[in-house]
Every structure is written in C-alpha cells, then in structure tokens.
Amino acid sequence: MIKFENVGLRYGMETEVLRDVSFEIPERSFQFLTGPSGAGKTSLLRLLFMSLRPTRGSISMFGRDIASIERHELPILRRRIGVVFQDFRLLDHMTTFENVALPLRVRGKDEADFRSDVSDLLNWVGLGDKLHALPPVLSGGEKQRVAIARALIDQPEVLLADEPTGNVDPHMARRLLRLFLELNRSGTAVVVATHDLGLMEQVDARRMILNNSHLDIYG
C-alpha cells in the first residue's frame, strides 16, 4: 500500500536526515517507528503524510508515485490517512466534539448518524465530560486524546501517530494502545512513532528503527 525505495531527505544544505530508506507498509499492518531523539521519526511521518517531499528516491502511496501527484489531489489522498502530530493541530474555535466530528462533516456525513460514535469515542479516551470544551482550556494530554479521536473517527486506511502517548499516564497509554490495536484489527494500517519501550513491549509488532539516518526493520 505504501512503498519507499532508497529515499533520502535533507533539509537545506544539511547532511541527510534519512539515507537510503526502503520499506513497505502493507495493508492492515501494525508497526512501531522508533529511534533516538532527532533520528528523523517525525520527518519520516511527514513524508508518509506527503507534507514533505523526499530529496531522492521514490515513494508510492496507495499505488501512486507521489512525484506524479498534483497539489490539488493531495487533500483527497490525505483523507485516507489519519494523523496525530505532536502539535495536535486542533481548531481552537471548535469544541472537542466538533473537532473530532470534522473529518465526518468534511465527508458530508449527517450529524444524526455520527453523534453517538463521536461521543462514545470521546468517552473511551476519558473526555466524556469535555465534549463542549474548547481546546485552549484543555491540558496537553487532553488535547492529545482529542487529536487521536479525530484521527480515528473515520476509520482511515492508514493511521500515523507521532508520540501519541507522550503526554498521558501509563494507564491511559495502555488504553490508547488498545484503541490503535482495535482500529488495526478493523483494517487500518498503523504506524506509531514512540520512544516508549514499555509501550512497545506490550505488542509483538514490527519495529522500524531509525539510527544515523538509516532504517532497520525487525519483525
């Protein structure tokens, strides 16, 4: 479904952050992406979300070479991908409920059909009492859970999550991991970037490890 071949990425004139990175993300697969701070995990996720272009090599997403994808096609392709970035990217003038419902609204779904799904998911991530809160009054961990709920609500084909448990306690981290596993079981390919060894030890999943610009894959 996704294929990287000899991908290199550099910012400006710096040395390459990623060098000769090749891998595939099969449909319905689950993998962790890990490596030391600054190794390039976020950069790799941004390549997967097509918000960065590689400086060399080729990337194919959903069977399309991304070099041939035109700018106006990107939003349509990105709708197939759920993302949780470290800066959350919530809309501050919309409530928690509205932020999570946004991907469904964009698809033209009827609020009556999704109201209970949005509330149930927010309940599951422990935000049942914050449905009408605006993001600026939420804590970092709460914002992170809103961002996760928004990424999951529409059952994307791929979920990209950057340190999704970075701001929550271990109990909530396990709960969120269960949510990712359930989503994966229902057909979504999941990539979770994390430093959290404890989290990775809970699942026997493929590990993509970035180090010194190179990617090694185990499992």
Ligand SMILES: Nc1ncnc2c1ncn2[C@@H]1O[C@H](COP(=O)(O)OP(=O)(O)OP(=O)(O)O)[C@@H](O)[C@H]1O
């Ligand atoms: N926009 C940018 N311009 C220049 N350099 C950048 C840019 N974004 C990232 N970098 C550099 O690329 C390298 C990889 O950064 P990246 O954020 O991808 O790493 P990471 O593995 O996600 O780190 P962390 O675990 O600390 O979040 C770092 O050296 C960083 O300074």
